[in-house]
Amino acid sequence: MSKRSYFTPLSVVVVIVAVIVGYLYFGDNNTTVTERPAAAANVVGTQARMMEFRDVIEGLGTAQARESVDVMARVSQTVKQIYFSDGEDVEEGQLLIALQDREEQARVQELEFRLADGRRQLERLRELGQENAASLSMIEEQEVRVQQTEAELEVARSRLEELTIHAPFAGRLGTRQVSTGQLVRPGDVITTLDDISPIYVDFAVPELYLPSLSPGQNVAAISAAYPGREFAGQIESVASRVDPVTRSIMVRAAVENENLELRPGMLLRIELERRVDHTLMIPESAVIPIRNEHFVYKVEDERAVRTTITIGRRLPGWVEVTSGITEGETIIVEGTIRVRDGLPVSLTQQ
Known part of the structure; x- marks a missing residue:
């Protein structure tokens, strides 16, 4: 028995026609899709x-007073009177402390009387000398006595001044460390005095930026104690040497502090404005x-x-x-x- 053939001439023709029809149908359909405008x-x-x-350089620095001093006693003596309160703002030369000064006052008065008497005697001897009634040696001896008394009086007045303590500059005082009647000795701290308006901030800048640093440049100081606030300032000075270890140079800025909100020792973030484009x-x-x-x-x-x-x-x-x-x-x-x-x-x- 011969095998039955699955492919006849008629089936081949049918397949070819189906392929042509499918190509024409789907090919035209794809062309239509391609030509459809894309959605926006x-x-x-x-x-x-x-x-x-704003081209800025950032750095960290510690605030410090423009002027700062520990107010100390210069002699051993008891406190007679206190003329300030804790945290008070004082002016230059304002009296802060008076120590017991009765002996020094008496010594000054004694020397003032002696000096006045010596000057009267000297004037009298000079008048007598014009009449040849007093020798030149007597006049010279009296002049020496007067000069000696003047020197002793100057020393006594100096010692008397040491018993009163005045503010060396305007600023804000710290906490009082003594009481009336207390014995103080040289070196004992009575209080502190700081001038913090403006306040200084020292911070390090890489040596790469040295050519762009100069006094008068604007800076902004930012403190964590005052979120969202900036304190304006300017460069006060640039150090004369670069640190060979860190390869940075110290810059000092003076920051405005009219309300005395910034205090020495506070950590401040500094933004240094190089230029504005x-x-x-x-x-x-x-x-x-x-x-x-x-x-x-x-x-x-x-x-x-x-x-x-x-x-x-x-x-x-x-x-x-x-x-x-x-x-x-x-x-x-x-x-x-x-x-x-x-x-x-x-x-x-x-």
């Missing part, structure tokens, strides 16, 4: 704009990095146009653009993942 992608855009760019900036979310290049999508005639840009410095959320786009051009900041070069977009301004 919804995106959010904004304009490239000129912004202020006006430069072209765009949102950081608009930049697409690919390898070593950066791109943005501009919007032109309601279509996305991929553009190569060159970026520069950065601010939080912003990037400087040095080439590729100009001020006022609209760029896509949201929805860049849904667009391609040349595709239509539906733009919403940010």
Whole structure:
């Protein structure tokens, strides 16, 4: 018995016709789909704009008084009177403490009387000398006595002054450490005195920035004790030497402290303003990095146009653009993942 053939001339013709019909039908259908216009992608855009760019150097420093001194006794004596209160603001030369001074007062008065009497005798001898009634040696001896008394009086007055303690400069006093009637000795601290308006801050800056440092530059001081506030100041001086270990140089800034809110010893974060530029900036979310290049999508005639840009410095959320786009051009900041070069977009301004 011969095997039955599954392929007949008729079946072959049917298969060929089916292939041709399918190609024509589905091929035309695909062409129609390809030619159908693409739907516009919804995106959010904004304009490239000129912004202020503050080039700053940050550092940490400890606040210190412009003038600071421990007020001490210079002699051993008991406290007679106290003329200040804790934390009081005082002026230069203001009396703070008086020590017992009865003996010194009496000594000064005694020498003043002796000096006055010596001067009268000297004047009398000079008058007698003009009449040849007193010798020159007598006059010279009396002049020596007068000069000696003047020197003794000067010493007595100096010792009397040591028994009164005055503020050497204007500032704010600290806590009182003595009481009336207490015996104080040389070196005993009576109180502290600080001039803190303005207040000084010393901070280190890398030697790399040395050429851009000069007195008068603006700084801002920030303290954790006063969140959200900045205290303005200026560079007062720059050290004459670079630290060979840290390769940094010390800078001293004077920070405004009119209300005396900042105190010596506080940790301050310093922002040193090197320069202020006006430069072209765009949102950081608009930049697409690919390898070593950066791109943005501009919007032109309601279509996305991929553009190569060159970026520069950065601010939080912003990037400087040095080439590729100009001020006022609209760029896509949201929805860049849904667009391609040349595709239509539906733009919403940010």
